[in-house]
Amino acid sequence: MLCYHPSLDMLTDYSSGSLSLPHALGVSAHLDQCADCREQLRRLNTLGAELFAHQETTAPEAKLDSLKASLMEKIGQQPQPTERRAPAVDERLRSIPASLRRLIPNGYDELDWMSLTPSFKLAMLSNEPGGAQVALSRIKAGAHMPTHTHTGNEITLVLSGAFSDEDGVYRKGDFICRNDDDKHRPRVTKDAECICLIVLDAPIEFTGWFTRLLNPIMRRFHPSTVPSNA
Incomplete structure (x- = not known):
């Protein structure tokens, strides 16, 4: 549930x-x-x-x-509808929400993943200039994403696996909203890697001594910081 x-x-x-x-x-x-x-x-x-x-x-x-x-x-007064049976899909895409299959046509493994740390990868899905960034994050089982803050609103949707932070535990299908008041350090459960869809209005900011070096990369690839004529 x-x-x-x-x-x-x-x-x-x-x-x-x-x-x-x-x-x-x-x-x-x-x-x-x-x-x-x-x-x-x-x-x-x-x-x-x-x-x-x-x-x-x-x-x-x-x-x-x-x-x-x-x-x-x-x-609260509307009747409950009858659920329709979903059509058959390619086995590689079965675990991917239908809304994302056009952006992930061959499964997660075939995306162009960019390694930011030994345990944390990012794959861009959409980077329209001046808009929000749509990407996937992939973190190894038992690992954590570096502590970071937000410079804008962020949507995170768990696609596989699970992670936790200071506020709770999030599992497949959970939808989490963050804003620029939030600072957290997500940690993936030890049983499986965690893949999430993230929608970022502005780049996140890593706060660790070494991970701060990643901040220019995050800003470089975020569409809000890329000139529209680039």
């Missing part, structure tokens, strides 16, 4: 189409693995359509607040 999910506000933004594409990708990959959030999204889609169907473009603010309150009240 998954313990960490996107917030209701984030799911609402996803439902309305106002979430940025990198962040929407992270939510989609979580939805592929979480029946509870799929049901929440179905309710938001259904009730959002109803809201807009009855909303007048010149409706007063009090009326809009009333409609929103009614929408949230009805979320």
Whole structure:
């Protein structure tokens, strides 16, 4: 059972189409693995359509607040849907969320992994100039990612294995949001390596004496620091 999910506000933004594409990708990959959030999204889609169907473009603010309150009240009243059987997929891609398979067409091992430390690798999936960075992190069993802070918001989605930090233990499918107030040192469980999808609005900053040398590399490859004409 998954313990960490996107917030209701984030799911609402996803439902309305106002979430940025990198962040929407992270939510989609979580939805592929979480029946509870799929049901929440179905309710938001259904009730959002109803809201807009009855909303007048010149409706007063009090009326809009009333409609929103009614929408949230009805979320818990929707019937449970029947789960559909997923189509057969290539065995190499079975463990990869459907939303990510176009970016990882041949499995994790065929990606272009960049070794940052002996136990920590990174593979870029998307680096649109001026936007968020979408990448995979891969850490060996029992190892830890260097202590770091965030210079912007970060989404982490566990794709395989598990890791822990000062705030909890995160397993496959868990969706974690961090901001620039967070500082942590993720450690992978000893039974298996851990692969995560990460969406970074800004580069992370390593704080250790030696790992600080990696910070220029992280800034160099992050699209927010790359000129749009590069």
